[in-house]
Amino acid sequence: MEKPLTQHINPSRGPLNLKEYEAAGGYQALRKALKKMEPGEVTEEVKQSNLKGRGGAGFGTGMKWSFVPMGEDAPRQKYLIANADEMEPGTFKDRLLLEGNPHQLLEGMILAAYAIQASESFIFLRWAYKSAADILKEAIGEAYQAGYLGRDILGSGFNLEMNIHVSVGRYMCGEETGLLNALEGKRATPRDKPPFPQASGLFGKPTIVNNVETLSNVPHIIGRGADWFKGLSYTDEGGTKIYGASGRVKRPGAWELPLGTTLEEIIEEHAGGMLDGYRFRGALPGGASTDFLTGEHLSLRMDYSSVMDAGSRLGTGTVIILDDKTCPVGFVRNLERFFAQESCGWCTPCREGLPWVARTLQALEEGNGKPEDLEVLSFHTTYLSPGNTYCALAPGAMEPLQSALKYFKEDFEQHIRDGKCSYR
Amino acid sequence: MLTEEERKEIEVHIEKMPKRQAACLEAMNVLQKYRGWISDESLRELAEFLDMSPHELDSVATFYNLIFRRPVGRHVILVCDSISCWIMGNEKLEAHLKRKLNIDWGETTADKRFTLLPTVCLGTCDHAPALMVDEDLHRGLEAGQLDDILEQYK
Ligand SMILES: Cc1cc2nc3c(=O)[nH]c(=O)nc-3n(C[C@H](O)[C@H](O)[C@H](O)COP(=O)(O)O)c2cc1C
Ligand code: SF4
Ligand code: FES
Numbered sequence: 001m002e003k004p005l006t007q008h009i010n011p012s013r014g015p016l017n018l019k020e021y022e023a024a025g026g027y028q029a030l031r032k033a034l035k036k037m038e039p040g041e042v043t044e045e046v047k048q049s050n051l052k053g054r055g056g057a058g059f060g061t062g063m064k065w066s067f068v069p070m071g072e073d074a075p076r077q078k079y080l081i082a083n084a085d086e087m088e089p090g091t092f093k094d095r096l097l098l099e100g101n102p103h104q105l106l107e108g109m110i111l112a113a114y115a116i117q118a119s120e121s122f123i124f125l126r127w128a129y130k131s132a133a134d135i136l137k138e139a140i141g142e143a144y145q146a147g148y149l150g151r152d153i154l155g156s157g158f159n160l161e162m163n164i165h166v167s168v169g170r171y172m173c174g175e176e177t178g179l180l181n182a183l184e185g186k187r188a189t190p191r192d193k194p195p196f197p198q199a200s201g202l203f204g205k206p207t208i209v210n211n212v213e214t215l216s217n218v219p220h221i222i223g224r225g226a227d228w229f230k231g232l233s234y235t236d237e238g239g240t241k242i243y244g245a246s247g248r249v250k251r252p253g254a255w256e257l258p259l260g261t262t263l264e265e266i267i268e269e270h271a272g273g274m275l276d277g278y279r280f281r282g283a284l285p286g287g288a289s290t291d292f293l294t295g296e297h298l299s300l301r302m303d304y305s306s307v308m309d310a311g312s313r314l315g316t317g318t319v320i321i322l323d324d325k326t327c328p329v330g331f332v333r334n335l336e337r338f339f340a341q342e343s344c345g346w347c348t349p350c351r352e353g354l355p356w357v358a359r360t361l362q363a364l365e366e367g368n369g370k371p372e373d374l375e376v377l378s379f380h381t382t383y384l385s386p387g388n389t390y391c392a393l394a395p396g397a398m399e400p401l402q403s404a405l406k407y408f409k410e411d412f413e414q415h416i417r418d419g420k421c422s423y424r
Numbered sequence: 425m426l427t428e429e430e431r432k433e434i435e436v437h438i439e440k441m442p443k444r445q446a447a448c449l450e451a452m453n454v455l456q457k458y459r460g461w462i463s464d465e466s467l468r469e470l471a472e473f474l475d476m477s478p479h480e481l482d483s484v485a486t487f488y489n490l491i492f493r494r495p496v497g498r499h500v501i502l503v504c505d506s507i508s509c510w511i512m513g514n515e516k517l518e519a520h521l522k523r524k525l526n527i528d529w530g531e532t533t534a535d536k537r538f539t540l541l542p543t544v545c546l547g548t549c550d551h552a553p554a555l556m557v558d559e560d561l562h563r564g565l566e567a568g569q570l571d572d573i574l575e576q577y578k
Contacts, residue, residue, distance in 0.1 A: 086547050087544055087545060087547075088545070089506035089507045089508070089544060089545040089549075090506070090507055090508050090545065090549050091545070091547065091549070092547045092548055092549050092550060094547075095547045095548070126547075127453075127490050128502075128543070128546050128547065128556065128561075129547065130559045130560075130561070131561075163440050165449075165450065166450065166453060167449070167488075168449050168452070168453060168488040168489070168490040168491050169488055169489035169490040169543075169544075170487060170488050170489055171544060182449065183446065184443070184445070184446050185441075185443070185445040185446040185447060185448040185449055185474075185484065186445075186484060187483065187484055187487040188487065188488075203442055203443070203446075244549070244550060245550070246508035246511075246549035246550050246552060247508060247511050247512075248511065248512075252508075252549070252550035252551070252552070253550045254550065288506070288507060318549070320507055320508055320511075320549070321511075322511075323511075326511055330510075331507065331510075331511070334505075334506070334507050334510045335507055338505075338506055338507075338544060341544075342544065344487075
């Protein structure tokens with residue numbers, strides 16, 4: 001089983017430096033692209049590979065790049081941004097790539113920048129990732145030294161500058177247009193779309209924002225080709241995925257596996273199964289803003305379309321597990337308090353609705369719930385659904401809630417009936 | 425007045441950006457490194473340096489979780505209160521710290537040694553529960569380990 005993204009990563013040994021990365025075949029894809037490929041061919045290869053964005057939404061990466069204006073009439077200044085904000089609760093996959101193989105990300109960024117002909121790039125990194133910041137700064141320095149960054153890269157005439165922006169913390173910074181505002185030194189509220197960032201992004205210039213894992217795949221696609229990449233997955237969606245598991249399992253962690261690995265394999269084989277004395281009750285497949293899956297979904301293939309068909313989203317692919325001794329109401333209360341706190345306050349339904357949801361859940365958990373509360377909760381899952389709010393934060397917040405109301409209804413009813421939480 | 429050192433470090437960020445304002449978050453980060461927090465006076469000084477109004481800068485400052493507009497202690501403890509850490513018992517860490525330091529969320533100990541704050545997921549959910557003290561990550565914790573950890577920060 002091939003693991004292109006992580007085969008050289010060994011957390012106990014530290015990150016690959018430039019020499020080690022080159023010895024493992026690093027920067028060969030960049031040499032190939034700069035010597036033999038037109039920018040449009042790089043985009044086309046990525047399109048052919050079927051690589052879908054690993055940041056959560058799963059949008060086709062090559063397709064996204066193809067919306068950037070190219071050619072003589074295109075704006076001179078364009079930007080390429082790596083989204084390393086990773087603040088989605090339960091998600092810890094980008095950290096692995098940032099700390100383990102920084103040059104893989106840099107090479108992916110340089111290739112992406114070449115494809116869209118961007119001359120400037122940023123890594124938007126969350127404050128908490130201190131060691132990643134040091135590792136990336138070191139790697140960027142090495143890449144400049146070796147001529148992979150800066151002016152006239154490898155004698156090709158292509159120029160690219162790269163900077164790190166260390167964010168000061170807000171979940172909305174990870175939302176693509178909130179990120180752009182944060183980078184401009186503003187509040188991280190989202191922007192109206194259209195225009196999409198591909199046409200008018202950072203400082204009004206064409207901009208691509210991609211997730212760290214998405215970009216880390218690019219050198220492998222360019223180096224070994226779209227067909228090879230497509231062959232990596234179990235289903236037709238292409239590539240590997242860094243899956244993870246947290247909660248009461250024997251070996252929580254993150255593993256690179258073929259896209260389309262089943263939920264059961266992730267939990268049983270890789271995470272070692274549930275801790276003794278705990279049973280599996282449900283799971284969020286890809287971070288806090290995805291719908292619950294339950295025991296009936298264990299054989300589900302964890303790719304974008306299969307998880308969608310099961311009523312959820314693959315999201316970030318890092319699974320959060322609910323066991324039988326953890327209260328589903330408390331679980332969802334924890335999530336909704338997070339979303340209420342992180343709402344940027346820009347639009348009324350989310351600003352007013354999420355705190356209401358969080359307070360209602362808290363009352364339920366503390367034994368002060370009323371029968372009407374279930375109506376209040378389910379009303380919000382409709383009221384804050386896609387299309388009713390300015391950005392995807394609020395609809396995302398409703399995904400675990402609506403599915404908890406469906407799968408764990410008896411727990412909600414028990415709290416109201418008994419006036420207390422039976423898990424405490 | 426911004427010190428020479430602060431000014432130099434902030435200039436590095438301004439140079440990368442087409443507008444001075446775009447460096448304001450990094451600039452506040454720099455000031456916080458030297459001053460611990462962003463006072464009204466710091467805010468005014470910085471706003472002037474970045475060609476922004478103090479109100480505009482404050483509206484940005486107050487949006488972000490890690491810009492401190494009130495004084496903090498010598499060490500800031502950030503306890504992850506997100507889902508995986510909650511499942512794995514972060515409430516025990518919280519209770520222990522509040523009892524031991526005799527402060528609530530957002531407060532600073534009388535000797536100005538520690539400020540206690542909750543934080544969202546630290547991206548280390550496979551080693552839950554986790555917290556950070558200043559720039560150090562501590563993970564896979566039990567409440568019993570906390571006293572020793574606090575001892576490392578004077
Ligand atoms: C509230 C919110 C937070 C987000 N946070 C992140 C994040 O931390 N990292 C990330 O890559 N994408 C995040 N996204 C998704 C981004 O908006 C965007 O879709 C993604 O960075 C695009 O990269 P991709 O196409 O490579 O997946 C977030 C979205 C929303 C609505
Ligand atoms: S949905 Fe929430 S986070 Fe998104 S714009 Fe509205 S208030 Fe802000
Ligand atoms: S939930 Fe605490 S580190 Fe992710």
